[in-house]
Amino acid sequence: MNIIRPIAATIIGLFLGLLVTFFAGENPLNVFLIFATSGFGSTYDFGMTLTYSMPLILTGLSVSMAFKSGLFNIGAEGQLTMGALAAATAGALFTSVPAFIAPIFAGICAALAGGIWGGIAGYLKAKRGAHEVITTIMLNFIAAGIASYVTVYLLKDPNTQNPQTIPISPNYKLETFAFFDSAPVSSALFLSVIVAILVWIFLYRTPLGYEIRAVGSNESAASTACISISKTQILNMFIAGSLAGLVGVGEVLSRAECFKLDFSPGYGFTGIAVAFLARGNPIAIIFSGFLFGALQKGASDLEIFTHNVTSDLSLVLQALIILAVSADGLWEKILSGKKVKL
């Protein structure tokens, strides 16, 4: 795989981003230094970068997985909401599950909930022909509605003003590593990396993963080869949803220890960028997820350490990087010294 192009694109995107901060009235060098150090300045900073990266890797995988069979999953946000809500509900209600199995149980609940949420879109696509982009967006709204109903009416934590569910019972908690100071990095860190590797194996080394890619490559040829398109699409969206649902493990079991309404700063949407930058390669997603995690961390620090830059800049930067990456053909032309016609 060509690794230079996405890196070059990232640097160009970053450069354009700094230009924007210049116009916003900041010293771009200063902004760059904050950016460069904020993600890695201390073990805590690094821990926070990891914390942001973990969900992004999972949502990146989710988007990429759906894309392998030709589906565009805009619904990772809703799927991770359902996943986190399921993990928190399990942790709050089934208090007697023994500690050695409880986190796994919560993880399964999260994956299932996200999977069902994705699977619904898959079903509607396969059996009813409803376009997945529309249905996943709608399902995002429904998930948000369910989440706020549960947090406000059903499982509201009475000890706080904030809209969040009652805390999970202690046997569900994942220990955070002392190394990262107070940053909530737990063994969930490995989950993202292991899942990425498993996704790679699934897609490129199993007959089922092969079917998904075959459908994405040529539906008609796949169905001639007796591969059921509808089954594949449903399965594919289920798996994509469950990957996003797994975000709930880290976010609930080690970070918040409950479900906080609006805990996600748009992980599901940034996941699209993560998948795009990595060109859908599950292993590359580990790295692009990490990059976007660092961006997220840098952006939240910028807000604190500068006057004119808000965390919205992170979004601007992400958008610029995506634009830079998607202008791929353009770089090729520029590099080959041809005249560029727009």
Added chain:
Amino acid sequence: MNISKNQVAFEFREVTKTFGKIIANNKISFSVPKGSIRALVGENGAGKSTAMKILFGLYKEDSGEVLVNGQPQHWSSPRDAIKNGIGMVHQHFMLAETATGLDNIILGDENNTLKIPFLPLSLNIIDRKKAKIRIEKIAKKYGLSVPLDIKISKLPVGMQQRIEILKLLYRNADILILDEPTAVLTPHEVEELFTNLKKLKAEGKTIIIVTHKLKEVLSFTDHITIFRSGQVIGNIETHDATEEKIASMMVGRNVNLKPQIPNGTNIKGPVLNLTDVTLKDYKTKDSKRNLLNKINLKVSGGEIVGIAGVEGNGQSDLLDLIFHPQKYFGKKTSQTSSASGEISLLGIDIKHKKSSEMSNLIVGFIPEDRHVDGLLLNMSAEENYILGRHWERKFRIGFLQNISKIKKTVKKEMELYDVRPRNSELLASGFSGGNQQKIIIAREFGKDPNFIVAANPTRGVDIGAIEFIHQRIVEERDKGVGILLISSELDEITTLADRIIVLYEGEIVAEYKRNEANEYQIGLAMCGGLPQEGVRK
């Protein structure tokens, strides 16, 4: 136009083009005089399409030069080639399926500006009325009449091809490149095409056709350029050539063009059985006739049954019915068509079988259109080889794929079928048309099926490979495999089939044993001519 015999339309001088390690064109040199028809022949992957794509500005040569009208060309894209009067119809058509013929022809044309009255402005808006009038004029002149207001996807391939050609003429092309133009046409359409090309030649246009059909080459070209493994190994005048001579030059050995194949003797029980199958069509309201009407067809193990017929007389419907029966027989009958009658495959009633259940019945299938139904173009040769066979025991270890076994098998098969290049990791799209077909055939025969459906199995395949594929089909038959052969090449059917069935307007109108009827008689039946002697139905 004033054409002297010596004027050269274009010339290749020592042109070399490589793709990585593959040398597609190796110092090729040849020239084509104006106002002539030139055939390019050669085995699959010999570099014919590549050379033409260089002329058309799609590829840039590594070294050497191409002269057009005596001038060295330095084009960076087809746009420049088109400006200089070169047009190309590709092996696989490049039309926008959802747009009309008119839109396809004027698409990308820049000389069609609309003057705005009373203003010193001329907008780059296409004046469709003017364009249409011009196209109709051209069409009339060359006898290329086509419906211009119908979507491409609704037109038969012959019409689509006319539109491709009109597109070139509309752009004033003087040099017309046609890459395998007859591969998808019916015999009648082929004849029409040749008549048209001759008219164009008389106008002074230069025509290059890339083809594997030697009969056609002999019947209407002026010169023949022969390619072998990336080199031009000879130019001969057509009136000095014979099929055998061209074939042996192409392949480098003698080829038996008309082998005598004996009848199959290893006859087993029936593998396909259709009884009174009728397929009704509700799409066209006024249609009184059925897509398929009371078809009774039996294929036994160990015999080759050939279906002859002009394209569009029910062959595709028959195939679809065999492979997707639930679409027509199922409870949720689709609105557009429904079937009645009995259909069984390998002794099993498949009327209500879903595609996943069908996969248990091992049937080899070589589809009509390899790009649509046969290949995953953006995946590797290996991944294409296992399509539909990915659950086979030998390709798995439990739930994992046995990658090393897959690689080994594919390498061996590529050797056996002489797929070039021998690179199992190359994407399917990187193989030439004929080599793509070989990959499909290797895969389907490798299934060890009891029944094989072969639709145009040698479409776009060179004669050396045709010989080989035909041998393989006969070998399978002699092993006791039942084979249903559908082909637009009457030649292929009379050579291979033990039994020939003629489809006309969805009905079986005639049936012959091997050597019972000549091609003329069959041809007549295909067009709904009067039943001949020896006709059973």
